[in-house]
Amino acid sequence: MSQTMTGTGTGTGAEIGGGRGRAYWAVADCLNLVRRTLTHYRRKPVNILWQLGFPIVSVLLYGYVFGGAMKPPGGGGASDYRDFLMPGMFVMTMAFGFMNTALAVVTDASKGVTDRFRSMPMAPSAVVSGRWLTDLLVASAELAILALTALAMGWRPDGGLAGGAAGFALLLLLRSCLIWVGAWLGLLVPTPEAAGGLYAVAFPVTMVSSVFVAPSTMPGWLAAVAAWNPISSTAAAVRELFGNPVGSDGSWVQENAILMAVVWPLAITAVFLPLAVRRFRRLSR
């Protein structure tokens, strides 16, 4: 081979990697993929605002436009409703996050980027773990921005530092389990355009919950569905931890919200992590 090919000592194959073990490269490759998405945001900072646009507009709409007409559980005015609403908005942002995961996964798959990764001698696990870590980091940033917005609008958490930390941990736990749902869906749908249709499912699933109103205000059967919605468990748990009005309907699932806010995400992970990994492996069939 000529000088241009080998000039930098870019040898082929085996000598690359410097003799480091598999575990090292599994972590290094994962971090490289995280870095990739963070570079996306650095190149297009406006993207993170687009992602936050929906929850922020919702906060304003429900907080100020409908807020006056909404009755917070336990009584009170519009400002009490905002205290009820804000943790719900955090939950909704986490819940809708699966769309971002699905979109990122299907974009890479349909553009051939996933195949390029698979044809390279990098750690195969990194494609999956990189997505997970990236989405959790982005979700943390989203939560921070949203919490500051909420504070500016007069939201007052009252659960102390430990409660606050536990609340945010539960929110990220919900986001984490939905990463696997999003990855699975992203490998299931054919194009990024088709992934947009997932909103039609995501919207009602998020609304039939305690995010905006207490389930007890809904018709009986719908109230039961809303109360058992995993999103409601996280919403109720986070409200409890933040010291905001909870609006429990007194049912078992709502009274044990913190427990269920851990159980539900673990159960969802137990189902969808294997499904997503299987779907990823099926790419080589």
Add this chain to the structure above:
Amino acid sequence: MGEWAVRAEGLEKRYGEKAALDGFDLAVRSGTVHGLLGPNGAGKTTAVRILATLRRLDGGRAEVAGVDVARDPARVRALVGLTGQYAAVDEVLTGRQNLEMFGRLFHLGGKRARRRAAELLERFSLTEAADQGVEGYSGGMRRRLDLAASMILAPRVLFLDEPTTGLDPRGRGEVWEAVRALVADGTTVLLTTQYLEEADRLASRVTVIDRGRAIADDTPEALKGRVGGDRIEVVAVDAADLPAVAKAVARVCEGEPRTEEGERRVHAPVSDRVAALTEVARTLQDEGIAAEDIGLRRPSLDDVFLRLTGEVATV
């Protein structure tokens, strides 16, 4: 790596009932461009994806750069590059950021990845656009960046799956030039294409695939020879001259000249190309017959392709 960069014997791959590959054989000599030609759905992409370890094979065996793809896929991945039908690059990142990211993922380390990226950008004439987002690149630029990304480790074998599909003639020319430069540096290229012109220009040997099997394997020249040799062709200005033209052609050709009345065209196979052309031109001039066009036609790979796949279809 030895004489053969790729050896595949009896490759089989099925999707449900349908056999995508049905005993496919392939041998690619090191340091050459080998064309893999076939209609849509013939199994070209499946074959390439198996050889690049993206899909598992159901039967047969394949070695790439001397390594068995089923037994040691990780090692094969370190020795090959793949450029698929889409430019598999990150749209948001710049050209440079793309190559540096892929370099780090090839485990070059940050410093070497940066150096290699600069080198490849230069080599593929992308230095000027290096720090612009890929979104703004033309089709040809994207494909060149994609090629550059496949070249980061200086692979011994490069798989190019329809590298110019969807490109305009200029973009196609840019990619061809890049491929020629790679081969000059010693890389072996397996090129799938639907454009016979592309295989004709780049490949020193061509395998024709149809319904998951190799139905021909030869040099482009020899394949064309199978369809028949050169033909002389005369288009008359006036249809009334056609019998006279046919008579002139008959004096130099082998066999009967054929006359297409509607196109005012007479054509016939010839062996001594130049002598036949000169002789016919002189006769026409002597007899005062006006010709709109006179020339020699070599069979194209399209002719070969239609003949070969047509034959198989009718068996």
